[in-house]
Amino acid sequence: MPLAAAAAAATAAVASGQTVCVTGAGGFIASWLVKLLLQKGYSVRGTVRNPDDSKNAHLKELDGAKERLTLYAADLLHFENLKAAIMGCDGIFHTASPVTDDLEKMDEAIIGTKNVITAAAEAKVRRVVFTSSIGTVHMNPNQNPDIVVDESCWSDLDFCKNTKNWYCHAKTIAEQTAWAMAEEKGVDLVVVNPMLVLGPLLQQTINASVVHIMKYLTGSVKTYVNAVQGYVHVKDVAKVHVLVYETPSAFGRYICAETMLHRAELVEILADLFPEYPVPTKCCDEKNPKKKAYKFSVKKVKDLGMAEFIPVKQCIYETVKSLQEKGHLPLPLPTRPHQSMSFC
C-alpha cells in the first residue's frame, strides 16, 4: 500500500469506533467539521436546537450521515440536554455560540461553555476542542504595535466593553472560563482561535462572517471602512480542529489565519473577481492614515502539522460562488460563462 494510503487507513482505523460530539452542528464552521469527521470515520453526535428544522437538513445529506450522524436537540442553556448528547463520547468539539454583538445573547456563550465543560468532566471525555476566536486574542489598544500577536496575547475586557464589542467580550470571558474550569475539573482542553472565516456554505442560511463579504456585493454599503481583518478558509478551520483533537501533544491555543487585508484590498479583490456587482470604491474615512495590519504568528499550528492555509483570494472567490449557487446573490446578467480562477 502506498505510504499516504496507509496513513489514511491508519487514521480511519483510529477514528472508527470513536464517537465525538459537535455542538451547534448546523452552523457554518461546525457543518464542515461534521463533514470532515464523518469522512474520517468518526461517529458524530451533533447538537442543534431542533433536529427537524429544515435549516439542519444539509447535515443529513452528508456522506456517512445516515450511518454515523445522530442529531440531538440541545440549547446551550439546557445542561441536561447537552449532557445527554455528550455522555458516552470520546471527545467534544464545542463550536456553538451566538455570533452577534447583541448584548442580550452574550450570556449564552458563557453559560453554554460552562455547561459543556461540566458535562465533559462528568462524561470523562478524552479531549474538548473549543472554538474560540482571534477576538479573544488581539483586542487590546495597549498592545505594542511592533509585537507579533501570538497565542500568549489576550484581549482587554475593558476595551471590549467600552467599545461595545460584546461578541469579543463574551468570547474572551467564555474562553477564560473554559480554561479555569478545565483546570479545576481535570478536563483536557485545546482551543482554536480563527480569524474571520470564509469559504463555501454547506448550510442554506447565511452566517455572520459571510455577511462581511456579501454586504459589499449587494449595494447595501456604499463605502468601506478604514480597517484591517485577517482571514482563513472554513475547510482549514475544520482541519485544524481535527488536527488538535487527534494530536496528543497539542496543547493551549492555536491561532488560525492565512493573511490580513485592509478593507481597500478586500474590495479591490472583489471588484476584480466579480465586476458585475456594485462594490464600493471609496473609504468612509479619508482623514486618518490607512490602518496597518498587525503582525501575527501561526507558527504553533504549522509546527503541529498544518503545512499551509488556502490563499485568501480563493477563500473570497469560493464564498461568492457559493452565495450565488445558494441563491443569495443574483447571478451576473446577461448570462455569460463566469470568469474562472486559477490559484496556482
Ligand SMILES: NC(=O)c1ccc[n+]([C@@H]2O[C@H](COP(=O)([O-])OP(=O)(O)OC[C@H]3O[C@@H](n4cnc5c(N)ncnc54)[C@H](OP(=O)(O)O)[C@@H]3O)[C@@H](O)[C@H]2O)c1
Ligand atoms: N465565522 C467566523 O468568522 C468565526 C471566527 C472565529 C470564531 N468563530 C467561532 O466559531 C463558532 C461557529 O461560528 P460560525 O461562524 O460557524 O457561526 P454560525 O453559523 O452562526 O454557528 C453558530 C452556531 O451556534 C449555535 N448556537 C448559538 N446560540 C446557541 C444556543 N443558545 N443554543 C444552541 N446553539 C446555539 C447556532 O445555532 P442557531 O442557528 O440555532 O442559532 C449555530 O448553529 C462560534 O463559536 C464562533 O464564535 C467564528
